[in-house]
Amino acid sequence: QSALTQPPAASGAPGQRVTISCSGSTSNIGSYTVNWYQQLPGTAPKLLIFSDNQRPSEVPDRFSGSKSGTSASLAISGLQSEDEADYYCAAWDDSLNGPVFGGGTKLTVL
Amino acid sequence: DVQLVESGGGLVQPGTSLRLTCAASGFKFDDYAMQWVRQAPGKGLEWVSGVSWNGGAKHYAGSVTGRFTISRDNAKRSLYLQMSSLRTDDTAFYFCTKDIGSYTSGCLDGWGQGILVTVSS
Numbered sequence: 001q002s003a004l005t006q007p008p009a010a011s012g013a014p015g016q017r018v019t020i021s022c023s024g025s026t027s028n029i030g031s032y033t034v035n036w037y038q039q040l041p042g043t044a045p046k047l048l049i050f051s052d053n054q055r056p057s058e059v060p061d062r063f064s065g066s067k068s069g070t071s072a073s074l075a076i077s078g079l080q081s082e083d084e085a086d087y088y089c090a091a092w093d094d095s096l097n098g099p100v101f102g103g104g105t106k107l108t109v110l
Numbered sequence: 111d112v113q114l115v116e117s118g119g120g121l122v123q124p125g126t127s128l129r130l131t132c133a134a135s136g137f138k139f140d141d142y143a144m145q146w147v148r149q150a151p152g153k154g155l156e157w158v159s160g161v162s163w164n165g166g167a168k169h170y171a172g173s174v175t176g177r178f179t180i181s182r183d184n185a186k187r188s189l190y191l192q193m194s195s196l197r198t199d200d201t202a203f204y205f206c207t208k209d210i211g212s213y214t215s216g217c218l219d220g221w222g223q224g225i226l227v228t229v230s231s
């Protein structure tokens with residue numbers, strides 16, 4: 001059982017906006033920044049959002065992150081077919097003394 | 111561009127050992143912490159171990175403590191994971207990853223393609 005909780009699945013039609021939640025505790029999200037990773041089918045994960053809401057330069061601004069208390073969210077606007085992937089949240093965890101990942105959310109573009 | 115290439119995976123029997131190697135290029139290797147993350151087939155991501163820029167600080171997930179050892183050779187731009195007393199639940203793709211900082215932060219901005227380790231009798 002992951003220390004961070006994500007919904008197993010999410011979906012949306014092309015052009016729509018979808019959000020993925022990530023719930024943790026005071027030992028992780030409540031104390032440290034959240035990072036999000038995108039894993040396209042058959043490939044390695046890629047950093048999508050870091051420090052709660054920062055995007056690497058190559059990531060489109062359709063992707064955004066936010067955090068409040070012990071929860072975080074990833075929002076994807078203007079959904080495209082190529083956004084179909086698994087999305088993972090992660091944060092440092094004091095109990096683990098390392099990063100902890102969410103269980104992942106499989107995004108389907110209808 | 112960051113390039114991380116894992117090698118050393120394969121099929122091994124329970125109780126045996128295996129050493130993974132990650133060859134790094136495209137960045138100043140000795141400036142950054144490095145981590146290993148694994149993913150069982152069809153499952154989610156699990157952090158395994160991390161090491162600071164100079165090898166002085168090492169961290170391990172509870173599931174591998176005492177069985178796995180992480181190390182690095184900055185002169186060779188290489189990261190290693192020595193795995194012993196392997197169990198069937200260690201079966202996974204193992205990813206070599208680059209941390210954004212000198213000490214393990216858990217923010218991983220570079221990933222290798224992954225290498226499969228299968229533990230089975």
